[in-house]
Amino acid sequence: ELANGGHQDLPALLSFKAYNPNATALATWTGPNPCSGTWFGIRCYRGRVVGVFLDGASLAGAVAPLLGLTQIRALAVRNNSLTGVLPALDNATASPWLRHLLVSRNQLTGSLNISLGALLTLRAEHNGFRGGLESLRAPLLRSFNVSGNRLAGEISGDLSRFPTSAFAGNLALCGTPLPRCARGYNALGSDSSSNATTTSIAAQSPSTASANVSGNGGFSKISLTALMATGIGNAVLITVSLAISVVMFIYMRRKLRSAKDASDAALYFEEEEDKRRNGGDEKCQKSGGLVCFEGGEELRLESLLKASAEVLGKGVSGSTYKAVLEDGVVVVVKRLSVLQFPASRSKAFDRHMRLVGRLRHHHVVSLRGYCNSNGERLLVYDFLPNGSLQSFLHANGGGARSLDWSARKSILLGVAQGLNYIHTFPARPGLVHANVKPSNILVDERGGACVSECGVMRYATNIQQAILPTQAAARCPPDLFLGRAAATSSAMPASGGGWHGYAAPELASGGARATQESDVYSFGMVLLEVVTDHKAADGEDGGEGEETMGMVKIGMLCTAEAPEERPTMAQVLAMMSEFM
Numbered sequence: 014e015l016a017n018g019g020h021q022d023l024p025a026l027l028s029f030k031a032y033n034p035n036a037t038a039l040a041t042w043t044g045p046n047p048c049s050g051t052w053f054g055i056r057c058y059r060g061r062v063v064g065v066f067l068d069g070a071s072l073a074g075a076v077a078p079l080l081g082l083t084q085i086r087a088l089a090v091r092n093n094s095l096t097g098v099l100p101a102l103d104n105a106t107a108s109p110w111l112r113h114l115l116v117s118r119n120q121l122t123g124s125l126n127i128s129l130g131a132l133l134t135l136r137a138e139h140n141g142f143r144g145g146l147e148s149l150r151a152p153l154l155r156s157f158n159v160s161g162n163r164l165a166g167e168i169s170g171d172l173s174r175f176p177t178s179a180f181a182g183n184l185a186l187c188g189t190p191l192p193r194c195a196r197g198y199n200a201l202g203s204d205s206s207s208n209a210t211t212t213s214i215a216a217q218s219p220s221t222a223s224a225n226v227s228g229n230g231g232f233s234k235i236s237l238t239a240l241m242a243t244g245i246g247n248a249v250l251i252t253v254s255l256a257i258s259v260v261m262f263i264y265m266r267r268k269l270r271s272a273k274d275a276s277d278a279a280l281y282f283e284e285e286e287d288k289r290r291n292g293g294d295e296k297c298q299k300s301g302g303l304v305c306f307e308g309g310e311e312l313r314l315e316s317l318l319k320a321s322a323e324v325l326g327k328g329v330s331g332s333t334y335k336a337v338l339e340d341g342v343v344v345v346v347k348r349l350s351v352l353q354f355p356a357s358r359s360k361a362f363d364r365h366m367r368l369v370g371r372l373r374h375h376h377v378v379s380l381r382g383y384c385n386s387n388g389e390r391l392l393v394y395d396f397l398p399n400g401s402l403q404s405f406l407h408a409n410g411g412g413a414r415s416l417d418w419s420a421r422k423s424i425l426l427g428v429a430q431g432l433n434y435i436h437t438f439p440a441r442p443g444l445v446h447a448n449v450k451p452s453n454i455l456v457d458e459r460g461g462a463c464v465s466e467c468g469v470m471r472y473a474t475n476i477q478q479a480i481l482p483t484q485a486a487a488r489c490p491p492d493l494f495l496g497r498a499a500a501t502s503s504a505m506p507a508s509g510g511g512w513h514g515y516a517a518p519e520l521a522s523g524g525a526r527a528t529q530e531s532d533v534y535s536f537g538m539v540l541l542e543v544v545t546d547h548k549a550a551d552g553e554d555g556g557e558g559e560e561t562m563g564m565v566k567i568g569m570l571c572t573a574e575a576p577e578e579r580p581t582m583a584q585v586l587a588m589m590s591e592f593m
């Protein structure tokens with residue numbers, strides 16, 4: 014697929030990279046071939062770039078170059094700082110195969126001038142898009158959201174089938190499913206037959222009718238009139254009630270259908286990606302029982318089993334090895350414990366892992382593949398050579414590696430971004446990490462944090478085993494915890510150390526499953542530990558005092574006893590950004 018000595022998609026990708034010369038996420042975008050398998054976030058099919066997945070990668074600049082990729086089918090650049098306009102997209106100017114366009118939570122402006130017959134997903138919420146929706150034509154749209162922009166004007170035609178939430182928070186949008194536009198409302202108000210009906214009900218209501226006729230004194234007439242009036246009134250009332258019920262029924266059905274459409278479309282997007290990554294990729298099918306995900310296409314079960322391995326540790330969920338494959342690639346293989354992950358929940362586990370395998374974020378360790386056969390469950394992750402937060406905080410022999418305040422802040426911010434990405438990933442029900450603790454927070458070569466082992470413990474049979482060892486620690490209120498920070502640090506086991514101390518109190522009573530709220534609690538405990546450990550180890554200078562206090566406050570909120578009182582990770586990020 015090389016034309017004139019260069020890959021056809023290279024210029025577009027390099028123009029995008031030019032906006033972000035120092036972006037960590039694009040550091041792998043080097044060399045002549047974007048389809049070599051080493052370019053982060055790039056998905057190819059038959060030698061051409063068909064997908065770009067760069068959610069939450071701290072990227073700036075314009076999105077236009079990526080939309081110039083002539084074969085692109087899916088572009089996901091949510092949660093970045095992209096600016097400029099979205100170019101006009103139609104079958105002549107953009108890839109006619111573009112089916113999924115996800116640009117939410119950037120700073121894009123201009124109008125939504127899109128006319129694409131194949132588009133199934135358009136997620137453009139929380140940007141600065143202006144103008145109306147009249148130049149948006151995508152008849153096959155199944156997942157759609159433009160909320161939180163500066164759009165105005167009437168929602169019409171096909172778009173009206175999407176729920177209110179798809180349009181909320183705009184400057185001045187109106188029309189179904191939002192309230193009617195002013196012009197339409199007035200017209201209906203003046204001539205409307207429903208208004209006429211209302212008037213006629215009032216005129217013909219039994220009480221009015223009977224009051225009118227009672228002065229005539231004729232009993233039979235009164236009762237006949239009253240009866241007639243009652244009859245007419247009832248008939249009108251019944252008709253109106255029926256009409257209201259029908260309208261309500263149609264409205265509710267449409268609402269439910271739109272909601273279902275939207276979530277189905279999100280799942281469709283995921284399934285399609287999955288197919289492309291697994292079924293669609295011939296190499297992956299030859300992986301010998303290993304289900305592989307983006308970036309793991311070259312993995313083979315056979316070569317994993319032959320690899321030279323080194324034990325990294327053994328936790329409640331299983332044993333972890335560093336494996337060096339024949340071609341020199343280093344991966345981490347987690348062999349799940351049979352006791353914690355019995356074969357009986359195999360299908361649910363499969364479904365879950367396929368979802369987790371789609372997570373691609375700068376602050377989340379990528380799952381490259383997994384195997385689930387004959388009771389053996391292996392998970393293959395990227396290897397991060399810089400160790401875990403656990404090793405920084407509680408290294409063997411007490412020789413904790415030093416982390417200055419800015420490194421600690423950056424780690425906490427990274428973990429918060431990673432968790433927020435996991436919690437907001439389009440899945441039904443929402444994803445939960447379920448085992449947030451320092452040994453599952455790895456540090457990359459640039460000192461950034463990467464959250465590992467997302468969702469694995471959600472499928473463990475006995476999370477109590479992970480929690481119980483020092484349950485008292487989990488129940489410590491944050492202030493007590495603060496006071497004990499230094500002692501706790503040295504008392505913590507050097508490797509792993511289970512989830513005790515980080516698990517939310519509601520999980521201790523048994524029966525409860527980890528939730529996004531319990532993830533927030535665990536994050537809060539990690540945060541308090543990182544902050545107080547710094548104070549205990551290095552003290553602080555004046556400039557840090559305010560930030561430290563800000564962080565401690567966030568930690569307190571996250572570790573609220575009642576799950577419903579804890580903030581969401583998005584709120585945590587917003588609070589952090591106030592002083593960082």
Ligand SMILES: Nc1ncnc2c1ncn2[C@@H]1O[C@H](COP(=O)(O)OP(=O)(O)OP(=O)(O)O)[C@@H](O)[C@H]1O
Binds near residue numbers: 330394395397401452
């Ligand atoms: N992708 C990775 N790259 C580098 N080191 C890793 C990676 N994944 C895990 N580790 C390290 O390997 C060690 C063992 O990990 P493991 O997950 O088995 O232990 P744990 O987190 O204590 O236990 P568990 O998750 O089962 O409760 C930990 O120190 C962890 O930080």
